[in-house]
Amino acid sequence: MPDVSETELPGLGVRHEFTTDSGERVGVISRKGGRRELVVYDRNDPDVCRTVMHLSVDDTRTMAELLGATRISEVLTTVQQQIEGLTIDWIRLPAASTIVGRTIADGRIRTRTGVSIVAVLRDTETFPAPEPDFELSAGDVAVVVGTSDGVEALRTLLTA
Amino acid sequence: MTLLLAAVGSDIATAFVEIGFLALVLSGLSRLADKLGITAVPFFLLAGLGLGNGGVLDLGVSEDFITLGAEIGVLMLLLTLGLEYTSHELRAGLRTGLTPGLADAALNFTPGFGAGLLLGFSVPASTLLGGVTWISSSGVVSKVLTDLDRLGYRETPSVLNLLVIEDLAMAVYLPVIAAVIVGDDLWNTAITVAIALATVVFVLWLAMVWGHHLSRGLARASNEGLLLAVFGLTLLVGGLAQRLQISAAIGAFLVGLALSGPAQERASALVEPLRDLFAAIFFLFFSFQIAPADLPGVAVPAVLLTMVTILTKVGSGWMGARRAGVGVRGRVRAGTALIARGEFSIVIASLGVALADGAELGSLAAAYVLLTALVGPLAAKNADGLSRRFFERPRRPAPEVGTR
Numbered sequence: 001m002p003d004v005s006e007t008e009l010p011g012l013g014v015r016h017e018f019t020t021d022s023g024e025r026v027g028v029i030s031r032k033g034g035r036r037e038l039v040v041y042d043r044n045d046p047d048v049c050r051t052v053m054h055l056s057v058d059d060t061r062t063m064a065e066l067l068g069a070t071r072i073s074e075v076l077t078t079v080q081q082q083i084e085g086l087t088i089d090w091i092r093l094p095a096a097s098t099i100v101g102r103t104i105a106d107g108r109i110r111t112r113t114g115v116s117i118v119a120v121l122r123d124t125e126t127f128p129a130p131e132p133d134f135e136l137s138a139g140d141v142a143v144v145v146g147t148s149d150g151v152e153a154l155r156t157l158l159t160a
Numbered sequence: 161m162t163l164l165l166a167a168v169g170s171d172i173a174t175a176f177v178e179i180g181f182l183a184l185v186l187s188g189l190s191r192l193a194d195k196l197g198i199t200a201v202p203f204f205l206l207a208g209l210g211l212g213n214g215g216v217l218d219l220g221v222s223e224d225f226i227t228l229g230a231e232i233g234v235l236m237l238l239l240t241l242g243l244e245y246t247s248h249e250l251r252a253g254l255r256t257g258l259t260p261g262l263a264d265a266a267l268n269f270t271p272g273f274g275a276g277l278l279l280g281f282s283v284p285a286s287t288l289l290g291g292v293t294w295i296s297s298s299g300v301v302s303k304v305l306t307d308l309d310r311l312g313y314r315e316t317p318s319v320l321n322l323l324v325i326e327d328l329a330m331a332v333y334l335p336v337i338a339a340v341i342v343g344d345d346l347w348n349t350a351i352t353v354a355i356a357l358a359t360v361v362f363v364l365w366l367a368m369v370w371g372h373h374l375s376r377g378l379a380r381a382s383n384e385g386l387l388l389a390v391f392g393l394t395l396l397v398g399g400l401a402q403r404l405q406i407s408a409a410i411g412a413f414l415v416g417l418a419l420s421g422p423a424q425e426r427a428s429a430l431v432e433p434l435r436d437l438f439a440a441i442f443f444l445f446f447s448f449q450i451a452p453a454d455l456p457g458v459a460v461p462a463v464l465l466t467m468v469t470i471l472t473k474v475g476s477g478w479m480g481a482r483r484a485g486v487g488v489r490g491r492v493r494a495g496t497a498l499i500a501r502g503e504f505s506i507v508i509a510s511l512g513v514a515l516a517d518g519a520e521l522g523s524l525a526a527a528y529v530l531l532t533a534l535v536g537p538l539a540a541k542n543a544d545g546l547s548r549r550f551f552e553r554p555r556r557p558a559p560e561v562g563t564r
Contacts, residue, residue, distance in 0.1 A: 007317050010249040010324045012302060015312065029311050032425065039312030047314040047490040 017041075036060045087148040090121075091158055095138040099158055105132035113154040115146030178222040182211070186440050197307060198537045199300045201443055201502045202530040208447025209455070209526070226445050233442030234507055235398045235412040236435040239390070241298065241327055241504075242416020243428045247368050250417070253324030260318070260483060261325030264476035269294040271468045276521075279461060284340050285517045291333055292509050292525045293469045297502025298323040300533060304497055304540045315490040318480040319497050330504065331413055335360050337511060338407035356406045360414075367418035375423040386423065387430045390415070409507060439503065446510050447526055454523040462527035470535065473498045488551050493543040500536030505529050 007015045009029070017027035017039075025041035027049075038053040055063060093100055099107045104117055120127040120134065121141040127134065136142070142158065144151055185207055186200075193200035245253075272293030276286025301323060310316055335356035343349025378389055394412045401411030419427055474495030481494035509525030512518040539546065 008249060008252055009311060009317060010253055010320045011244040011298070012306070012311060012320065015317075027312050031311075033429075037309075037311060041312070045487070045489070047486050049309070049312040052309040052312060 034060070038063075085147055086145065087151045088143070088145050089151050089155070091142045091144060091155055093136060093138060093140045093142065094159055097138070097158055098160065099136050100138045101135065103133050103135050104130060107136075107157075109154060109157075113146065113150040113157065115144050115150040115154045117142045118145050119143040175222040175225065179225065182222075182444065183440075185211070186444065190440075199297065199303065199500070199502055199533055200440075201297075201300075201506070202533045204440055204443035205447040205506075205526050205530060208444040209450060209452050211444075211448070226441055226448075229438055229441035230445035231408070231442075232395070233435075233438035233440070233445075234409050234510070235394050236431065236438045237442070237503055237507060238330075238409045238413040239394045239416045240428065240431055240435045241330075242413040243419060243424055243431065244298070245324060245327070245417070246420055246424070247371065247417065250324060250328060253321050254328065257321040257325045257480075260322055260476065260480040261329065263479055264322055264326065265294060265329060267472040267476045268469055271465065271472055275461060275465050279520075279524075281517045281521065282515065284337070285512055285515050285521050287337055287340065288508055288512045288515075288521060289524065291337065292501065292505040292528060293465060295326050295330065295501065295504045295508070296323060296473065296498045297500045297504065297533065297536075298327060300500035300502050300536060301497055304500070304537050308541060310493070310497070313490065313493065315477075315481040315484060315486040315494040318484040318486070319477060319494045322476065322480050322498065331360060331364065331410060332357065334410045334413075334508075334511075335406040337508070338410075339405060341511060341515065342405055352405055355404070359401075359404060359406055360410060363411075363414045364417070367414050371418035372420055374418055375420045378419070378427075379421065379423040383426070383430060386426055387434075390419070390427045390431060391434065407511070442510075443503075443506060446506055446522070449513065450519070450523045450526055454519065455527060458520065458524040458527050462524055462531060465524075465528055466531040466535065469501075470499050470532070470539070489544055489547045492547040492551065493540070496536070496539040496543040496546065498536075499532055499539055501529050501532045 002018045002020075004016050004018045007017070009015055013029055013031040015027055015029045017025060019025050024043075025046060027039045027041070029037040029039065031037070034057040036055040036059075038051075038055060039049040040051040042048050042050040110116060117130060118128070119142075120130050120136070121143065122137070122139070144154060146154070186204060189203040189207055190200040193203050269290040271290075273286050273290035275293075276289035277283075281289065301319065305311060305316055305319065336353050339352035339356045340349055343352050378386055381389060394415045397411040397415050398408035399411075402408040474492065477495030477498045478491040481491040486494070505525055506529060509522055512521045515521070
């Protein structure tokens with residue numbers, strides 16, 4: 001990450017700015033009360049802004065989501081890299097799986113592989129932190145966390 | 161109480177009609193000022209001149225209300241000023257802005273003070289006039305910078321820091337000048353000044369160190385509870401400060417400073433409408449006391465003083481921006497943004513009403529604020545054009561010199 005410098009604007013808010021990889025100087029002014037301004041400095045005259053964009057509180061959220069969408073998987077990747085040996089994976093349950101129609105406890109998943117199911121994605125729904133009595137069905141996507149060996153073992157178990 | 165007792169029966173009806181009419185006039189002027197993109201203060205002053213003593217209208221019944229409302233208006237102005245800054249911002253401002261702040265004071269106080277002496281004012285009145293020319297209007301300046309989309313510009317922090325210093329300087333200047341005005345001989349004055357300064361330092365320390373306890377207690381209150389608490393505290397502390405001859409305004413300023421965190425943010429939003437209402441009454445009341453017939457007499461000094469202090473203000477803005485490593489255009493932008501004087505110049509001038517030369521000081525201050533508040537925003541808007549005209553030689557027929 002490049003250096004982000006912070007400047008107080010007494011009575012009005014605070015300004016953060018940094019230089020992008022392409023050499024563009026960009027700043028975000030956070031006003032008191034939550035409004036933001038996005039500014040891009042002029043390349044010829046670094047004292048002035050070439051572009052000023054006013055964002056309401058809602059706009060800021062939308063903008064952050066648009067800009068942040070790719071960052072979430074990036075963050076997950078770094079978490080995975082930082083905690084050595086930890087693997088996060090997505091496993092889809094085929095209709096032929098022996099676990100379909102049974103609960104997580106029935107499958108004795110944790111005891112057999114040491115891997116936790118942290119969430120289940122079903123169609124458009126998400127079930128975060130499912131209970132042991134959660135019943136799995138065909139087509140579910142299990143989000144699992146564990147050692148890479150354990151995750152591989154679980155994958156063969158669930159898809160077999 | 162006297163107001164309630166006096167205003168019974170048909171009197172109260174007259175008072176309602178008078179106050180209602182005035183409020184509507186001010187509302188129209190405020191909209192006009194908004195359309196023109198400048199502060200409403202000069203328009204309110206003009207309205208007061210036109211309607212007050214010797215003007216078109218003579219207000220009788222509502223005078224008590226307007227007098228008291230004007231006093232509350234000053235407190236509200238100072239309260240919101242104190243609320244504007246966190247103690248962190250104040251400390252940071254003091255650390256980085258002391259040198260430009262002192263230069264600003266020297267450059268802009270001196271012309272007013274000197275002009276006062278030249279016009280034959282007493283020393284207290286001249287000191288007040290120095291204050292009038294010294295303090296830029298933080299309201300107008302931040303509005304101008306926001307409207308012109310200049311918050312991101314490199315020179316902006318230096319401009320805002322200068323405002324912080326000026327506003328902090330008010331915390332010292334106001335009690336000192338209040339003591340000087342009431343003091344009769346040198347020794348007594350010196351004692352009152354010392355007491356006033358010690359009290360301010362003590363209360364300031366109290367606000368900085370213990371303010372967050374007060375804020376935490378108030379943060380839990382409902383909007384109604386918070387508004388009443390802040391309003392009550394302001395009047396109470398203001399009143400006590402006045403008793404100690406420190407000037408009520410500074411008490412209100414310190415109450416604003418003492419609040420921090422969520423309580424501060426909520427209180428600023430809640431107090432703003434109150435401030436707008438009572439400050440409008442204050443500006444009106446101030447100019448009611450000016451006889452329109454006096455204005456032509458102060459026109460020449462006002463214009464000269466405006467011309468000189470435009471240059472000195474541009475000078476202090478220039479210096480501040482240069483310290484921040486900003487180029488010539490930015491320095492001119494910083495200087496012109498600071499030209500406008502406004503609410504606090506009027507507050508300062510109003511302290512002198514009781515003085516022998518108070519009336520003349522009042523008219524001069526009103527004319528002066530009128531001029532700078534009109535010229536300032538215009539100059540700020542066209543700052544780059546001014547730099548090209550005065551500070552840059554046409555080196556080459558670059559495209560930017562042409563049509564932009």
